[in-house]
Amino acid sequence: MKGYLRRGAATAARCIVGGASLAGVLRAAPAMALVIATAATDAGASPAAVLPALVSSAAESLPSESSAEVSFAARLSAVAGRLTAPQGLGEAAPALDARAEAGADRGSVLWRSGDRDGAVAAWMTALEDAQVVGAPSAERARLAYNLGVSEAAGGELMRSVAWFEAALRASPSLADARFNLGLARAEAGLGPRTGDGLLESLGAAARTLTSGESQWWALLGALLFAGAGLLEALRGGRWTRRLLLLVAAAQPILFAPLALHLSERGSEPFMIIDPSGVQLRAAPEDGAERVGSLPAGAVVSYLDTLPGWTKVRVGGEARWVPSEALFELRL
Numbered sequence: 001m002k003g004y005l006r007r008g009a010a011t012a013a014r015c016i017v018g019g020a021s022l023a024g025v026l027r028a029a030p031a032m033a034l035v036i037a038t039a040a041t042d043a044g045a046s047p048a049a050v051l052p053a054l055v056s057s058a059a060e061s062l063p064s065e066s067s068a069e070v071s072f073a074a075r076l077s078a079v080a081g082r083l084t085a086p087q088g089l090g091e092a093a094p095a096l097d098a099r100a101e102a103g104a105d106r107g108s109v110l111w112r113s114g115d116r117d118g119a120v121a122a123w124m125t126a127l128e129d130a131q132v133v134g135a136p137s138a139e140r141a142r143l144a145y146n147l148g149v150s151e152a153a154g155g156e157l158m159r160s161v162a163w164f165e166a167a168l169r170a171s172p173s174l175a176d177a178r179f180n181l182g183l184a185r186a187e188a189g190l191g192p193r194t195g196d197g198l199l200e201s202l203g204a205a206a207r208t209l210t211s212g213e214s215q216w217w218a219l220l221g222a223l224l225f226a227g228a229g230l231l232e233a234l235r236g237g238r239w240t241r242r243l244l245l246l247v248a249a250a251q252p253i254l255f256a257p258l259a260l261h262l263s264e265r266g267s268e269p270f271m272i273i274d275p276s277g278v279q280l281r282a283a284p285e286d287g288a289e290r291v292g293s294l295p296a297g298a299v300v301s302y303l304d305t306l307p308g309w310t311k312v313r314v315g316g317e318a319r320w321v322p323s324e325a326l327f328e329l330r331l
Contacts, residue, residue, distance in 0.1 A: 100129035104143060111150070120150050131331065137210070140331040141171035148180060157188040158273040158296055162327035165193075165271060165299075170331045172210060188275070190297040206257040214257035221247075221254030268302035270312060274325035281320040284309035291319060299329070 103126030111119035127143040129135075148163030164181035167174055181193060209217065228247040232240040272278055272294050280292040284306045292314065294300065300312040300321075310323045 100126045100133065100135055100139070100143075102126075103129060104146075107146065111146075116150055116153060120147060123147050123150070127331070137170040137331070138174070141167040141174050141177065144170065144331055145174060145177045145180075148177070148184070152180070152184055152187075157184055158275055159327065160184045161188055161190065161297060162271045162273050162329065166327075166329045166331050169269070169329055185297070188296070206260045209257045211261045214261050217254050218258040221251050224254075225251060267313075269299050269329040270302050270310070270326040271329055272296055272298045272300070272321070272325055273327045274322075278321045278325045280314060281309075284311070284320045288320070291317075294321070300326075302328070 103122050107119040107122035107126060110116075110122055123143050123146050127140060127147070130140050130143060144163050144167035148160045148167060151157075151163055152160035161181065161184045164177045164184055167177040168181060171177075185191065185193060206214070224247050225244075228240070228244040232244045273296065275296050277293055277295040277298075279290050280294065281288040282291050283289070294314065300314055302310065303313055303318055304311040305323065308323055309320050310326055311318055311320055312326075313319075
């Protein structure tokens with residue numbers, strides 16, 4: 001990562017400080033954006049960890065006149081290959097705990113031998129171990145995906161839908177889970193995952209990024225805006241003003257995923273898995289007043305639990321539903 005930072009910073013520094021043309025600055029912008037993307041894909045990387053290295057690399061690069069040009073096509077190819085990996089893992093991601101990994105492998109062996117129940121038990125144990133040791137979200141998503149497949153094979157379509165949804169929330173880049181979720185929802189009669197409205201579609205698009213990835217997009221937006229503002233202050237002119245306006249217009253798009261994740265922080269999503277839906281109650285008892293209903297597949301936020309009942313937030317109001325009708329989506 002250090003090498004990417006130094007070479008990308010060198011390119012940008014030569015353009016801005018060296019009095020390069022606007023075309024040169026625009027050529028530097030992808031390099032700097034790629035620096036951020038490359039750093040973001042390193043497991044465990046965070047803005048706080050990478051920014052000092054970025055600033056240091058930029059400072060070191062200023063006196064140099066012979067730094068090699070960044071091959072944008074080559075860097076893009078390398079980063080794209082890592083970002084589109086099936087499980088979304090960085091190169092240095094910590095390995096899954098030995099017990100969880102052994103459980104996952106044992107489940108796969110049992111599945112291939114035809115022992116579905118044994119495979120489910122092994123994968124559930126592996127998932128619990130992975131949660132205890134804080135295994136990477138992509139590994140937990142892989143186990144949830146396996147459980148979704150097993151539930152679908154057993155005819156438990158709603159539980160299959162919930163497992164695939166949980167896998168996608170943990171690792172939005174898991175393409176197999178997205179594909180199978182669409183199939184399972186169709187079989188269960190739920191329709192597409194996203195709503196027909198514009199806001200629902202935008203929200204679904206924003207959720208394709210994890211919380212960490214959304215932070216990097218926001219950081220990239222801030223850096224681009226700061227760079228465009230600095231360029232306008234130093235160089236002036238019609239083209240720099242247009243560039244600044246263009247970057248400013250892109251800020252809502254770059255910051256929207258982070259804003260969505262922050263708004264959902266602290267909430268524990270649960271899915272209704274009763275195929276017939278549930279009746280909402282004003283109190284945790286069967287004879288309590290009915291205050292609405294929810295269809296199968298609806299997602300609500302957890303508030304509290306009593307024996308046999310769970311309090312959830314629905315439209316800003318607290319309601320009670322039978323606990324057996326809910327499935328926790330947080331892995």
